[in-house]
Amino acid sequence: MARPVKSARTQQSSQRRKVRRDLAAAALELFATKGYEATTVDEIAATAGVARRTFFRHFRSKEEAIFPDHDDTLERVEAVLLDAPAQENPIDTVCRGIKEVMRMYAASPSLSVARYRLTREVPALREREIASVSRYERLFTRYLLGRYDEHSHLGDEPLLAEVAASAVVTAHNHVLRRWLRRDGQGDVEAALDHAFTIVRRAFGDLPASAGQRAGAPRAVTDGEVLVTVARTDAPLPEVMRAIERALDQRG
Amino acid sequence: MARPVKSARTQQSSQRRKVRRDLAAAALELFATKGYEATTVDEIAATAGVARRTFFRHFRSKEEAIFPDHDDTLERVEAVLLDAPAQENPIDTVCRGIKEVMRMYAASPSLSVARYRLTREVPALREREIASVSRYERLFTRYLLGRYDEHSHLGDEPLLAEVAASAVVTAHNHVLRRWLRRDGQGDVEAALDHAFTIVRRAFGDLPASAGQRAGAPRAVTDGEVLVTVARTDAPLPEVMRAIERALDQRG
Numbered sequence: 001m002a003r004p005v006k007s008a009r010t011q012q013s014s015q016r017r018k019v020r021r022d023l024a025a026a027a028l029e030l031f032a033t034k035g036y037e038a039t040t041v042d043e044i045a046a047t048a049g050v051a052r053r054t055f056f057r058h059f060r061s062k063e064e065a066i067f068p069d070h071d072d073t074l075e076r077v078e079a080v081l082l083d084a085p086a087q088e089n090p091i092d093t094v095c096r097g098i099k100e101v102m103r104m105y106a107a108s109p110s111l112s113v114a115r116y117r118l119t120r121e122v123p124a125l126r127e128r129e130i131a132s133v134s135r136y137e138r139l140f141t142r143y144l145l146g147r148y149d150e151h152s153h154l155g156d157e158p159l160l161a162e163v164a165a166s167a168v169v170t171a172h173n174h175v176l177r178r179w180l181r182r183d184g185q186g187d188v189e190a191a192l193d194h195a196f197t198i199v200r201r202a203f204g205d206l207p208a209s210a211g212q213r214a215g216a217p218r219a220v221t222d223g224e225v226l227v228t229v230a231r232t233d234a235p236l237p238e239v240m241r242a243i244e245r246a247l248d249q250r251g
Numbered sequence: 252m253a254r255p256v257k258s259a260r261t262q263q264s265s266q267r268r269k270v271r272r273d274l275a276a277a278a279l280e281l282f283a284t285k286g287y288e289a290t291t292v293d294e295i296a297a298t299a300g301v302a303r304r305t306f307f308r309h310f311r312s313k314e315e316a317i318f319p320d321h322d323d324t325l326e327r328v329e330a331v332l333l334d335a336p337a338q339e340n341p342i343d344t345v346c347r348g349i350k351e352v353m354r355m356y357a358a359s360p361s362l363s364v365a366r367y368r369l370t371r372e373v374p375a376l377r378e379r380e381i382a383s384v385s386r387y388e389r390l391f392t393r394y395l396l397g398r399y400d401e402h403s404h405l406g407d408e409p410l411l412a413e414v415a416a417s418a419v420v421t422a423h424n425h426v427l428r429r430w431l432r433r434d435g436q437g438d439v440e441a442a443l444d445h446a447f448t449i450v451r452r453a454f455g456d457l458p459a460s461a462g463q464r465a466g467a468p469r470a471v472t473d474g475e476v477l478v479t480v481a482r483t484d485a486p487l488p489e490v491m492r493a494i495e496r497a498l499d500q501r502g
Contacts, residue, residue: 127378156449159425163450166421170414198407199414203454 020058020068022048027065028114036062036122063128066115070132073104077136081143090147091164094140095196098172101136102192105176109184116180133169140165167203171195271309271319273299278316279365287313287373314379317366321383324355328387332394341398342415345391346447349423352387353443356427360435367431384420391416418454422446 026047030039041062045055059065077097084093105112119125144161175195179188277298281290292313296306310316328348335344356363370376395412426446430439 127381130378130381156446159422159446159449160453162425163418163421163454166417167414167454170417171410174410174413195407195410198410202411203414203418 016058017068017072019048019050019054023050023055023058024066024068025111027062028111028118031066031118031122031125032114036118036125063122063124066118066125067128067132069104070135073101074135074139076100077139081139090144091168091200093147094144094165094168097140097143098136098168099189099192102172102176102189105180106188113180113184116177133173137165137169140168167199168196171199267309268319268323270299270301270305274301274306274309275317275319276362278313279362279369282317282369282373282376283365287369287376314373314375317369317376318379318383320355321386324352325386325390327351328390332390341395342419342451344398345395345416345419348391348394349387349419350440350443353423353427353440356431357439364431364435367428384424388416388420391419418450419447422450 023044027039027044030043030047034043039062041055042052044062044065045052048055055065058068077100080097080100081093084090084096119129141158141162144164145157148157148161172192172195175188175192179186179191274295278290278295281294281298285294290313292306293303295313295316296303299306306316309319328351331348331351332344335341335347370380392409392413395415396408399408399412423443423446426439426443430437430442
C-alpha cells in the first residue's frame with residue numbers, strides 16, 4: 001500500500017516544482033522585457049499557461065515569483081542541520097547547510113545571472129532576496145545557539161551565535177556575488193570551500209564552551225594544532241616552563 | 252570674514268536638522284495613529300507645519316521620513332574613520348565608528364523604541380532600515396580593505412573585510428535590538444563595548460597582513476600577549492625549540 005502513495009506524492013511534488021519553475025521563468029522573462037512595474041500577475045500566469053489562482057497557490061506576490069526554490073532549499077538546509085553527527089563542529093554543519101543554498105544557484109547559472117541583474121535594478125526584488133537570505137541566517141543562529149555547551153550559560157551565546165551565522169552567510173553571499181558578476185563562470189562550490197577555509201583561518205571557530213573561550217593554555221591530543229598563550233612580560237624561562245607544563249599534559 | 256560665514260552655516264545646519272526632526276516626529280505619530288499605508292506625505296508635511304516640497308527637499312519618500320539622522324550619522328562615522336590614528340587596529344577604528352550609530356539611537360530612547368515597534372509591523376519601514384544599515388556596512392568594508400597591509404595581495408582581502416565589517420554590524424544590531432526590546436532601558440553603549448570584547452575574544456581580529464594570517468610562530472614585544480602555534484604531532488623537544496626560537500626574537 002505504501003509504495004503507490006509515496007509515488008503519487010513524489011509525482012505531486014515534482015509537478016509542483018515544475019509549475020513553480022514555469023511561473024518563475026515567465027516572471028523573469030516578463031520583468032526583463034516589459035519591466036517589473038508594468039508586469040501583472042495575470043500576465044505571468046498566462047505566459048506560464050496556468051490560472052491566476054494557481055499563481056497565488058505558489059507565490060504570495062509578484063516579487064516572490066522569481067525565487068521558486070528558496071522554500072525547498074530551506075527545507076534541505078534544515079535536514080542537513082537535523083541529520084548532522086553529534087560530534088561535528090557546529091560551524092562545519094552550518095557551512096554544509098549553506099552549501100545547499102549555493103547548489104541551488106549553481107544548478108542553473110544563466111537563470112541565476114539573469115535574476116541577479118534584475119535584483120540589482122528593481123529594489124522590490126532586491127529586498128525580497130534579502131528577506132529570503134535572512135531566513136537562512138535566522139535558522140543558523142538558532143541552530144548554533146542550540147549547539148552551545150549546555151553548561152556554559154554566560155548570557156553571551158545569542159550574540160556569538162548571531163555573529164557566527166552572519167559570518168557564514170556573508171562569506172557565502174560574497175562568493176555568490178563574485179560568481180554572478182563573472183556571469184556564473186567557474187566552480188562556485190570550490191570557491192565557497194576556499195572562502196570558508198580563509199575565514200576560519202582568520203577568525204577562528206565558534207567557541208563551543210566557556211572553557212575554550214577563556215584562552216588559557218590547554219593540552220590537545222597528538223595530530224591537532226596546539227595553541228599556547230602567555231604574557232610576554234614574564235621572564236623567558238618562566239614562559240618556557242609554562243608552555244612545557246601545558247605540553248606535558250599531552251602525554 | 253570667516254567667522255560670520257561659519258556661524259550662518261551652523262545656523263542653517265541646525266535649522267535643517269530641526270525641520271528633519273519635526274517631519275520625523277510627525278511621520279512617526281501619523282504612522283502610529285492612522286497607520287503607515289493610510290498616511291500621505293501631504294499630511295506629514297502639514298502636521299510638521301511645512302510645505303510638501305520642503306518634505307521632498309529632506310526625504311525621498313514616506314518611509315525615509317522616520318529616519319532623519321542616518322545621513323548625518325554616516326558623515327560622523329566617516330569622520331571617525333578618516334581621523335583614525337595610523338597605528339590604531341582597524342577593527343578598533345570600525346568599532347569606534349559604529350558607536351556613533353549607537354549614540355544616535357541612545358540619544359532619544361523613546362523615539363527609538365517607538366520607531367522599532369513600527370519597523371517590526373511595517374515591512375516597507377523595516378526594509379528602509381535594513382538599507383540604511385547596509386550603508387554603514389559597505390563603508391566599513393571599504394575602510395578595512397584600504398587598511399590591509401599593502402604587501403599582502405592574496406585576493407582574499409575583500410572577503411575578509413566584508414566578513415569583519417558584517418561581524419561588527421551584526422554585534423551592534425544584536426545589542427541595539429536587545430536594548431529596544433527592553434524599552435531602551437540600561438546603558439546600551441556599555442553593552443556594545445562588552446559585546447565587542449566578547450566577539451573579539453571569540454573570533455579574533457582582522458588579520459592585518461598575510462604573515463599574521465599564516466599562523467606561524469611570531470615574536471612580539473614585551474607587554475603584549477604572545478601566541479605560538481605548532482603542530483603537536485612533532486616531537487616535544489622540536490616543538491619547544493621552535494617556540495624558543497620565536498621567543499628569542501623578542502630580545
